[in-house]
Amino acid sequence: xxxxxxxxxxxxxxxxxxxxxxxxxxxxxxxxxxxxxxxxxxxxxxxxxxxxxxxxxxxxxxxxxxxxxxxxxxxxxxxxxxxxxxxxxxxxxxxxxxxxxxxxxxxxxxxxxxxxxxxxxxxxxxxxxxxxxxxxxxxxxxxxxxxxxxxxxxxxxxxxxxxxxxxxxxxxxxxxxxxxxxxxxxxxxxxxxxxxxxxxxxxxxxxxxxxxxxxxxxxxxxxxxxxxxxxxxxxxxxxxxxxxxxxxxxxxxxxxxxxxxxxxxxxxxxxxxxxxxxxxxxxxxxxxxxxxxxxxxxxxxxxxxxxxxxxxxxxxxxxxxxxxxxxxxxxxxxxxxxxxxxxxxxxxxxxxxxxxxxxxxxxxxxxxxxxxxxxxxxxxxxxxxxxxxxxxxxxxxxxxxxxxxxxxxxxxxxxxxxxxxxxxxxxxxxxxxxxxxxxxxxxxxxxxxxxxxxxxxxxxxxxxxxxxxxxxxxxxxxxxxxxxxxxxxxxxxxxxxxxxxxxxxxxxxxxxxxxx
Numbered sequence: 136x137x138x139x140x141x142x143x144x145x146x147x148x149x150x151x152x153x154x155x156x157x158x159x160x161x162x163x164x165x166x167x168x169x170x171x172x173x174x175x176x177x178x179x180x181x182x183x184x185x186x187x188x189x190x191x192x193x194x195x196x197x198x199x200x201x202x203x204x205x206x207x208x209x210x211x212x213x214x215x216x217x218x219x220x221x222x223x224x225x226x227x228x229x230x231x232x233x234x235x236x237x238x239x240x241x242x243x244x245x246x247x248x249x250x251x252x253x254x255x256x257x258x259x260x261x262x263x264x265x266x267x268x269x270x271x272x273x274x275x276x277x278x279x280x281x282x283x284x285x286x287x288x289x290x291x292x293x294x295x296x297x298x299x300x301x302x303x304x305x306x307x308x309x310x311x312x313x314x315x316x317x318x319x320x321x322x323x324x325x326x327x328x329x330x331x332x333x334x335x336x337x338x339x340x341x342x343x344x345x346x347x348x349x350x351x352x353x354x355x356x357x358x359x360x361x362x363x364x365x366x367x368x369x370x371x372x373x374x375x376x377x378x379x380x381x382x383x384x385x386x387x388x389x390x391x392x393x394x395x396x397x398x399x400x401x402x403x404x405x406x407x408x409x410x411x412x413x414x415x416x417x418x419x420x421x422x423x424x425x426x427x428x429x430x431x432x433x434x435x436x437x438x439x440x441x442x443x444x445x446x447x448x449x450x451x452x453x454x455x456x457x458x459x460x461x462x463x464x465x466x467x468x469x470x471x472x473x474x475x476x477x478x479x480x481x482x483x484x485x486x487x488x489x490x491x492x493x494x495x496x497x498x499x500x501x502x503x504x505x506x507x508x509x510x511x512x513x514x515x516x517x518x519x520x521x522x523x524x525x526x527x528x529x530x531x532x533x534x535x536x537x538x539x540x541x542x543x544x545x546x547x548x549x550x551x552x553x554x555x556x557x558x559x560x561x562x563x564x565x566x567x568x569x570x571x572x573x574x575x576x577x578x579x580x581x582x583x584x585x586x587x588x589x590x591x592x593x594x595x596x597x598x599x600x601x602x603x604x605x606x607x608x609x610x611x612x613x614x615x616x617x618x619x620x621x622x623x624x625x626x627x628x629x630x631x632x633x634x635x636x637x638x639x640x641x642x643x644x645x646x647x648x649x650x651x
């Protein structure tokens with residue numbers, strides 16, 4: 136155990152101390168080291184347990200090879216499919232919260248090219264998840280007769296809500312990075328006739344031999360969106376979490392299983408289609424759900440398929456073998472993104488001020504930055520739906536909560552959660568162009584500015600003892616904190632309280648700090 140680690144769980148500590156605190160009827164809670172423990176009762180409030188301050192010495196290795204960071208962002212599916220149709224004031228407020236200079240300062244957006252279900256199918260996808268496709272089936276034309284080279288078989292009026300976000304990001308972020316991604320082929324290219332997956336979870340759902348047709352659909356969509364919105368998609372990801380058992384016909388979101396062999400065929404076809412459109416967009420793949428499956432997919436690709444990939448994408452819903460993904464990307468000489476994650480704490484019910492979920496999220500980001508060393512870190516769905524009307528709270532997914540099922544005209548209450556502020560501890564200070572650097576502490580991630588004059592350290596203290604953060608000599612320091620009473624606020628001193636996220640902005644050589 137190092138001085139920076141505190142492995143005892145709160146539950147275990149409570150159990151260890153139970154014989155020291157009498158429990159009787161009538162009181163509502165007891166306090167342990169300043170933390171309220173709901174459900175326990177005491178005859179009188181005891182004094183907090185005296186815990187010494189732990190010193191954590193942060194030792195960044197700023198001279199080792201490191202990753203140039205490109206930024207933070209989100210997938211626009213599915214919240215953009217809803218919120219892009221809200222009144223201008225509401226949707227612009229959301230865009231400012233994420234992409235504005237005074238918001239999170241994100242610089243990356245992943246646009247979802249919808250597959251699109253059959254027009255006569257009964258709606259079955261979850262709120263916001265029915266992203267329209269750009270195809271059209273004119274009267275008398277069956278899905279089997281759809282052709283990508285026929286202008287009459289396209290409808291570019293579709294998906295106006297999500298497309299509003301393309302303009303909003305473009306206008307707020309000079310040099311924004313856009314990626315297009317797909318969750319499923321259009322319904323008429325699938326085996327099941329549904330964009331949610333095949334009847335069996337591990338069956339491929341794209342009809343055999345339809346890779347070129349689906350690839351043409353994606354590439355033409357990329358080309359037309361670029362032209363209409365005056366943006367550039369740097370990458371196209373044609374498959375999503377492919378080698379999993381998540382996707383099946385009765386599911387409530389778009390998805391498709393792809394065996395590694397079909398993945399390779401689709402990557403080859405998509406790259407060929409992009410080149411046929413004369414686009415500079417390159418392939419990102421495989422967008423696998425975790426590092427273990429990512430490595431299995433990659434190992435099965437022929438060398439010629441790997442050569443077509445311009446960016447490796449991995450999700451971090453599992454944390455095993457992440458350094459293996461890092462090493463595979465380095466060995467292949469291909470840029471690596473962590474392209475999807477959200478980490479609410481299991482069992483932590485919806486609570487806009489929840490620190491447990493904020494801490495779990497921040498801890499996960501630190502671990503991803505340390506193990507994967509990605510060039511970007513992308514959130515899943517930045518706005519999540521509020522709990523249902525049955526009075527039972529759901530979960531703390533998302534950074535902002537809103538009623539996505541409410542009429543578009545509103546009004547729309549926008550609830551900024553504590554997880555949003557935990558995200559701010561990273562994205563406001565680790566900026567595009569910074570280099571991720573190693574730091575000798577399990578709970579800290581670090582990045583160095585391009586000129587070497589600013590060093591940013593983000594430290595997560597999920598324990599019950601305060602920590603004194605010792606930093607390298609020769610730097611001026613400012614601290615920013617998110618905890619139960621601070622929302623990414625500047626604070627004095629170098630103490631990281633229990634249950635907090637602290638960002639240290641270290642500057643030297645007369646550089647100005649970024650904490651205001």
